[in-house]
Amino acid sequence: QKEVEQDPGPLSVPEGAIVSLNCTYSNSAFQYFMWYRQYSRKGPELLMYTYSSGNKEDGRFTAQVDKSSKYISLFIRDSQPSDSATYLCATISTSGTYKYIFGTGTRLKVLA
Amino acid sequence: NAGVTQTPKFRVLKTGQSMTLLCAQDMNHEYMYWYRQDPGMGLRLIHYSVGEGTTAKGEVPDGYNVSRLKKQNFLLGLESAAPSQTSVYFCASSNSRRTDTQYFGPGTRLTVL
Numbered sequence: 203q204k205e206v207e208q209d210p211g212p213l214s215v216p217e218g219a220i221v222s223l224n225c226t227y228s229n230s231a232f233q234y235f236m237w238y239r240q241y242s243r244k245g246p247e248l249l250m251y252t253y254s255s256g257n258k259e260d261g262r263f264t265a266q267v268d269k270s271s272k273y274i275s276l277f278i279r280d281s282q283p284s285d286s287a288t289y290l291c292a293t294i295s296t297s298g299t300y301k302y303i304f305g306t307g308t309r310l311k312v313l314a
Numbered sequence: 315n316a317g318v319t320q321t322p323k324f325r326v327l328k329t330g331q332s333m334t335l336l337c338a339q340d341m342n343h344e345y346m347y348w349y350r351q352d353p354g355m356g357l358r359l360i361h362y363s364v365g366e367g368t369t370a371k372g373e374v375p376d377g378y379n380v381s382r383l384k385k386q387n388f389l390l391g392l393e394s395a396a397p398s399q400t401s402v403y404f405c406a407s408s409n410s411r412r413t414d415t416q417y418f419g420p421g422t423r424l425t426v427l
Contacts, residue, residue: 208356243423245318245404245419248415290356290357294413301359307356
């Protein structure tokens with residue numbers, strides 16, 4: 203079982219839709235969770251960073267962590283064509299190594 | 315600030331050739347990382363460094379070597395390239411806490427024929 207699982211998509215939605223992107227993780231000791239956005243042929247850039255459970259909001263983006271079900275979500279409100287990208291969830295290893303654990307990414311396309 | 319830069323952007327190699335990928339960061343970060351990204355596999359850590367003069371193996375280190383002679387630079391070497399090393403390579407850097415954000419470069423697309 204992978205430590206972080208993510209549906210690869212692609213996910214296509216109309217402009218203005220609410221988008222829900224999800225990941226599951228296997229280790230209940232994980233506490234830090236990130237969402238990175240990666241445009242085509244570019245490097246990943248940090249979108250949201252959360253610690254433990256709960257919600258964090260930044261503009262049209264909301265990150266949610268449900269530790270009881272080991273589920274993390276990213277919601278995008280009023281989605282725009284410029285949101286079309288691959289979204290990677292990530293967490294941080296609890297072992298001694300300096301290791302991020304990434305999901306495989308979900309490709310999102312927002313149609314104008 | 316340029317952030318994290320990578321050289322070259324694209325490269326095509328023949329099997330058995332060698333090359334070095336250069337990563338540079340201007341954020342005075344202590345930690346630097348090399349990842350490869352393959353379809354369906356996500357980002358996998360090749361090697362990392364927690365400071366000038368130090369290196370350590372990541373998840374998929376075989377076939378690669380690294381050096382960190384200067385704090386701002388992290389070099390990834392392929393001594394004898396193989397088709398299995400065809401990938402997109404990303405460098406990242408972060409401050410010194412394990413939980414600090416990693417900042418990524420734009421990537422190098424490498425094809426090994």
